[in-house]
Amino acid sequence: MFTATTTAPVNIACIKYWGKRDTKLILPTNSSLSVTLDQDHLRSTTTSRADPTFTKDRLWLNGVEEEIKPVGRMATCIAEMKRLRKELVEKDSSAPPLSTYFVHIASFNNFPTAAGLASSASGFAALTASLAALYELPSAPTELSLIARQGSGSACRSLLGGFVAWNAGTLDSGLDSHAVQIAPETHWPDIHALICVVSDTKKGTSSTSGMQRTVETSPLLQHRIKHVVPQRMQDISAAILAKDFDRFAEITMADSNQFHAVCLDTSPPIFYMNDVSRAIIAVIEEYNRVGLLPENGGKRKAAYTYDAGPNAVIYAPAAHIKEIISMIVHFFPQQETFNDPFGLFGAAGVTAALAP
């Protein structure tokens, strides 16, 4: 029995990926940029095993077996990783022929699955990384990101730490559609992420089907792709390199809001945020309005962003985190009880993860 266990953290996008130009290879309609959170908080842990006695590839997610559909994303990722192992064995015939064995894969998320907290990102990144470890592949993270991308687009960014861009690329092969690090986690350790779990239930519309519907029906998406995202990618990269939190926050919030506007522009419309999500926006906007007053320094102190779900992620410099937590807990006491994996804030409905 050959076995390997690996973890991968979630990443939360500041410039959102939403839309595919190729649904099979998972090639996006626009580039995106995210922050990879640290491994100690929201993460997927995946164990892969290869054994000559196994009779088919099998996968368990959070203890429940999931079907691996013949030409689905999971099957594609496994096949791609087996191909890399085969190439390695062709170069070194003493290496065991692991690609000819079936695999059993077990993965656990320590946070809500399919609730808009990027479980598909950490999940497919951990899957790719664990097969890379099992097969002892020398592949660089950017090369592996090409394979994780074919499991879930956002997963390509979780293979790198810190501030990460996923370049949309232009090739039909997808070979230039991979993740690159804009800056390592050590570049700007002062930025923290606060995860506010508004609801831990599975979303009604998966990211995959939601974005497909948007591509088919939203005129606003076309404007976003052509006229908004390219400039924002440049501007936010510059803000990160300059450690300019005010600008980073301005762009991050604008992009979250445009992403949700695009969801609303979809037919039928998709609503990922709920009343609590919108109330958190109002609190942060007010907090920033006060921060922007000249006598208070004239700068934004926090940035909210929402993926395809109601849960908020708040980015902020370390100096403001305590204040933001007490503000959120004050306005949203006992919003909902949930299983807080970190035990930080009990049932307050808020939990924190440091980032990057």
Ligand code: ADP
């Ligand atoms: P999220 O907002 O959590 O990323 P998505 O709709 O994008 O939600 O994707 C959720 C799907 O991702 C799950 O239904 C499952 O198929 C897949 N997924 C989540 N976690 C894992 C994991 N650890 N390993 C493999 N696949 C996973």
Ligand code: DP6
């Ligand atoms: C709103 O990567 O989950 O979180 O590629 O179909 O698996 P698939 O979709 P997924 O979409 C993520 C959308 C988002 C924005 C982002 O992470 O960039």
Ligand code: CO
């Ligand atoms: Co996802």
